[in-house]
Amino acid sequence: MQDILRVRDVSKTFISGSRELTVLSEVNFTIKEGGIVAIVGPSGSGKTTLLGLCAGLDRPTTGEIFIFDQKISHLDEDEKAAVRNQYVGFIFQNFQLIPTLTALENVMVPLELQGNSKIARSRSRELLDRVGLGDRMTHYPSQLSGGEQQRVSIARAFSNTPRLLFADEPTGNLDGDTGDNIENLLFELNQEQGTTLVIVTHDLELAQQTNRIIRLKSGKIISDQLTLVHGSSSIHH
Amino acid sequence: MARPAFIIKTALRDSRKDIGKLVMFMASIVLGIAALVAINSFNYNLVSDIDKQAATLLGADIVISENKPIPEELLTIADSLPGEKASQMQLFSMSYLPSVDETQFVNIRALEGGFPFYGILKTDPPEASDLFRNSKSVLVDDGMMIQYELGVGDSIKLGQATFEIAGRLQSAFGSSAIGGTFAPAVYMSKDHLTSTELVQPGSLVDYQYFYKTPDSFDADEWKSRKRKKFRDESVRIETIEDRKENLEEAFSNLNSFLNIVALVSLLLGCIGVASSVLIYIKTKIPSIAVFRCLGMKANQSFAIYFFQIFILGAIGVLVGAGLGALIQVYLPILFKDFLPYEVHMAFSGKAFAEGIAVGLIITTLFALGPLLGVRDVSPLQTLRVSSEGNIRKWSPWKILVYAAIVISIFFFLMRLTGSWRDGAVMTGGLFIAFLVLVAVAKLITWSIRKFFPTGWSYVFRQGLSNLYRPNNQTQTLLLSIGLGTSVLTMLFIIQGLLLKNVASMEAGNQPNTILYGIERDQKDALADLTRKFDLPIIQQVPIVTMALAGWQGKSKKEWMADTSRTASRWAINREARVSFRDTLSPDETLLEGTFTGHVKPGDSVFISLADNWARAMDVGIGDELVWNVQGAMLTTYVGSIREISFNSMNTRFFVLFPNGVLENAPQFQVLVTKSPNIETTARYRRDVVKAFPNVSVIDLGSILSALNDILTKVSYVIKFMAGFSILTGLIVLIASLLLSKFQRVKESVLLRTIGANRRQIFMINATEYMILGALSAATGIVLSLVGSYFMATQQLELDFKIQWLPIVGVFLFVVGMTVIIGLLNSREVLNKSPLEVLRKEVG
Structure with a gap:
């Protein structure tokens, strides 16, 4: 199976006043296409920073990141945007829907950005039907509950058929039952579409449902294990 | 790749x-442009009507005039002009109205010939224009x-007749209604x-000669050939072209004032535009970050918001221009008393x-300044929120835009x-004002951080510290409110100076009645009459009219030909x-020489000159001056030079003779x-x-009351026009303070959540806004004082x-409005539950 994400010797340092703060240090791992990987760790361990770097939202201080064979860590902002639009999808803890667009319009954005306006509407309708919001398409985010907003967000994440999907604490802002429903929906859609899913979470129950768990502490990988779901224990360092 | 259609579609969807x-953005543009279009339309109509009506305002092709009889030699030259001729003597005098037993100072125009050649004297009944x-x-x-x-x-x-x-004369020919207030024609x-x-x-008589020349005759060419000869005798030649230029020049002050108002409104509008777009973009940062995260390029996200702003801006400009065109219909009505002719309300x-x-x-x-910030919004904002969105203060594009501004x-x-x-x-002044702010x-x-008053109560410390903490609005608000206050105050100062300069003519304890044209044999009888009314005779002086015939050994003719x-x-x-x-007299001070008060028959006559006239003549003590006293030549020498104080209403004389010389001259x-x-x-x-029908009584009191009427009208016009600027200034203030709303609401809600009461929140916000308002207004006022000083003096x-x-x-208005609008912004925090506010602001 092809490597979809390679992280090589990645470090990230922030300057705070006169102090240097190292958030990630010499991180290495590879993710193969089709898997579901959880990145876990306590608050401040560098999970979200790592996600931001892997998705090309930020630039590492040192090291390299590859999506397929494309080195994204050295691309400029617009080139990274093109890679994200082509291969990557996002699900956020706080949903990040655009408040001025309806549910349908929010889902259409990634496809329209690709220039696929013709299929944008029909595919977005399908996806909203799939996530159970067929009757809420013209509603604005402020008119939807948290769970509904996250379902719109999932529909949007899958709309451009991404090869790699990043989810940042996708159930973090939701209650138990709603969170469970969202998790199920996410895994079902992931399976249907054959997407590689990278989930950042500190919910160990959710992490246990993935194939592989990467544990971070103080900016370093302290363990990288396959789970029982995967059925083997090979480690890709 | 996203097509332009997607950009436009998203721009429209997002703006819904x-x-x-x-609203503030649109209002700023509408008012700024409305003022500009209204004022420019009025100015263009004024100039175009001057062009159209110059001939009827002059009444002839060529007018020759002088405030003494025009020498025969020059009249012969003028009379050789082809076409028709007319003449007029114009003088001011008292009139007596027997039917009502009243007197009125009037402007007598004694006509000979068919003047005006262009235009008519509109009278009621119409035949009266020929009858008289x-x-x-x-x-x-x-x-x-x-009346x-x-x-x-x-x-x-x-006089005696x-x-x-x-x-009735229904159109005061060639003069404004205001002019007729002093002395009706x-x-x-x-x-x-x-x-x-x-x-x-x-x-004091004006002699005027009017000539109507054939169409083929070039009046301006004739004037340029003859000008020197006429100018040597101070005789004026005016053609229709001159009248146009003179009128345009006469209205240049009105134009300048209106243009300043237009500029102020436009500049305030611009500040409003920049402030509102900045607020708008700040609210859009989370959406932009999501767009960027989903793969939108920097230029595409910029294009979406540029398109929105440009379309709304264009609509605002169109509405403003339309409103301006409507308002200009009202301007000629406002100015009609100041114009010597009717200005047409053409679009x-x-x-x-x-x-x-x-x-x-x-x-x-x-x-564009704030819009360029859209390009800097990082997709990382979706994961880690910072309110500024990593927007760079400087970028090459921003420098380019600021240079273009x-x-x-x-x-x-x-x-x-x-x-x-x-x-x-x-432009330099505005730029310096910006830098100073x-x-x-x-x-x-x-300095607040350095000298922080740690001993003050908590609410004041919290309000004060808002001025330097991260995401503070000190610079933005100081710039917009300060610049707004500065231009508005400058307008007020200039308006005040203009009005005060006219009002300074007010007499106070000065003499208020002047009688002139008194003949020598009427002198004592008139003094008796004055005393009978218990009025003081402050000054009673003789006046002899004479002309300079030569000086320093050369005749006037020789001097005029002398190029040195x-x-x-x-x-x-x-x-x-x-x-x-x-x-x-007490208001005269001797600067040089000795004043001679009396001269014996046969002695040399030493006269005293006013310093400014002596300077203009370039003569000094001992120089010879020869005078033509109504036909008789009189040689004098400069004996002294005086400075005359112009603070009193007394009569002043450039040339003062001693007693014993002019007593028998016509006077x-x-x-x-x-x-x-x-x-x-x-x-x-x-x-x-x-x-004494020949004596004219000038009542300065009635002139001042007429002046007061004019001033009231002028200040009404000024206030109306300045209203534009004040309204735009208010919008700028509201827009600027909305900027700070986004910062302060969340903080206030948090304070409320952890137990601050309404009064404490109120005091914290009031302290911050009061300090900001006071500092902005004070800085703006200092800048306006410097600016208006240069404008007034230069x-x-x-x-x-x-x-x-x-x-x-x-100052009080700006501080008050800043505090009121600032507190109105945070009233939600005071009156509603913290959660409700947070949901609304975040959602």
């Missing part, structure tokens, strides 16, 4: 819900007839002027198009002032109205007195005119004396 946030030329009758200004309830057929006494009123035939006995040696396509062009350029440039302001100001130098100076903001944040001459033309040609006495007297009230003035004036040549009361008013 948030259009309300751009052939009979002993007059046309009287309609306003005066209404005294006079009718056609009533009598009016001018009584005339019948043939008709009375037209009569020149044939009957002699019978009034008003024209005496030394009388000016040029002003409309210019307004749209200037509006689009300025709006786009000022919006400076250049466009320079071109706009250059066009406004008509000089690249003035344009550059004003930024520097003051930095100084304030630095240093004396000024005005000083040489001035008809000297000279007095004689044996002492200097008239001037008497200066002070009347305690209007009733006494009216009775005194009536008795004087009845007993541009408008006014005395710079400040009236502090309006400035204190502006």
Whole structure:
């Protein structure tokens, strides 16, 4: 199976006043296409920073990141945007829907950005039907509950058929039952579409449902294990 | 790749819900452009009407005039002009109205010939415009007839002669309604002027000769050939082209004032545009970050918001231009009393198009500054929220936009002032004001942090610390409120100076009644009459009219031909109205030489000159001056040079003779007195005119009250126009304070959540806004004082004396409005539950 994400010797340092703060240090791992990987760790361990770097939202201080064979860590902002639009999808803890667009319009954005306006509407309708919001398409985010907003967000994440999907604490802002429903929906859609899913979470129950768990502490990988779901224990360092 | 259609579609979709946030943006543009278009339309109509009506305003192709009889030699040259000729003698005098037993100061115009050749004297009845030329009758200004309830057929006494009123003069030819307030016009035939006995040696009479030339004749070419000869004798030649230029020049002050108002409104509008777009973009940062996260390029996200702003800006510009075109219909009504002719309310396509062009350029440039920040919004914002969104303060694009703003302001100001130098100076001034405000903001944040009053109560410390903490609004608010206050205050100061300069003519304890045209044998009887009214004789002086015939050994003719001459033309040609006495008056100070009060027959005559006239003539102590005293030559020498204080209303003389020389020369007297009230003035004036019809009584009190009427009208016009700027300024203030709302609401809610009560939140916000308002207003006022000083002394040549009361008013107004609007912004926090507010603001 092809490597979809390679992280090589990645470090990230922030300057705070006169102090240097190292958030990630010499991180290495590879993710193969089709898997579901959880990145876990306590608050401040560098999970979200790592996600931001892997998705090309930020630039590492040192090291390299590859999506397929494309080195994204050295691309400029617009080139990274093109890679994200082509291969990557996002699900956020706080949903990040655009408040001025309806549910349908929010889902259409990634496809329209690709220039696929013709299929944008029909595919977005399908996806909203799939996530159970067929009757809420013209509603604005402020008119939807948290769970509904996250379902719109999932529909949007899958709309451009991404090869790699990043989810940042996708159930973090939701209650138990709603969170469970969202998790199920996410895994079902992931399976249907054959997407590689990278989930950042500190919910160990959710992490246990993935194939592989990467544990971070103080900016370093302290363990990288396959789970029982995967059925083997090979480690890709 | 996303197509332009997607950009437009997204721009439209995104603007649906948030259009309300751009109300301030639209309002700023609409008001700024409305003022510009209204004022420019009015100016263009004014100039175009001057072009159209110049011929009827002059009434002839060529007018030759002088305030003394024009030499025969020059008249012969003028009379050789082809076409028709007419003439007029114009003088001011008292009139007596027997039917109502009243007197009125009038402007007598004694006509001969068919003047006006262009335009008509509009009279009621119409035939009166011919009747008065052939009979002993007059046309009287309609306003005066209404004031005294006079009718056609009533009598009016001018000097020694009584005339019948043939008709009402309905259009005061070639002068404004305001001009007629002082001395209404009375037209009569020149044939009957002699019978009034008003024209005496030394009388102030304007002699005018009108010529109507054939169409093929080039009046301007004739003038340029003859000008020198006429100018040597101070005789003016005016053609239709000159009248156009003169009128345009006369209105240039009005133009300048209106242009300043337009500029102020436009600049405030621009600040409003920049502030509102900045607020709008701040609210859009989370959406932009999501767009970027989903793969939108920086240019695409910029294009979405640029498109929104540009379309709304263009709509605002169009609405503003339309509103301006409507308002300009009202302007001529507002100004009608100040214009010597009717200005037509035509739609000016040029002003409309210019307004749209200037509006689009300025709006786009000022919006671009904050809009460029869209390019800097990082997709990382979706994961880690920072309110500024990592927007860079400087980028090459921003520098380019700011440079374009400076250049466009320079071109706009250059066009406004008509000089690249003035344009550059004003642009530089604005730029310096901007830098000063930024520097003051930095100084304030630095010094509050450095000298923080740790002993103060918590609420004051919290309010004060808001001025320097991260995401503070000190610089933004200081810039917008400070700049807004600065331009508004400057407008007030200049308006105050303009009004004060006119009002300074007010007499106070000065003499208020001047009698002139008194003949020598009337002198004592008039003094007795004055004393009978218990009025003081403040001054009673003789006046002898003479002309300079030569000086320093050369005749005037020789001097005029001499290219090395240093004396000024005005000083040489001035008809000297000279007095004689044996002492200097209290308002005169001797600067050089010795004052001679009396001369014995046969001795050399030493005269005293006013310092400014001596300078203009380039003569000094001991120099010889030869005078033509109504035919007799008189040689004198400069004995002394005096400085005359111009603070009193007394008569002043450039040339003062000693006693013993001019006593027997043809002369008239001037008497200066002070009347305690209007009733006494009216009775005194009536008795004087009845007993001495040739004497004119100038009542400065009534002139001042007429001036006051004008001032009231002028200040009404100024206030109306300044209203534009004030309204735009308020919008800027609201827009600027909305900026700070986004920062403060969350903080206040958090404080409420952890237990702060309403009063504490109120005090924290009030402290912050009061300090911000006070500092911004104070900085703006200091800048406006500097700016208006330069404008008043360099541009408008006014005395710079400040009236502090309006400035204190502006200060209190700005501080008050800042606190009120700031607190209104945070009223939600005070009145609603914290959760409700947070949901609304975040959602």
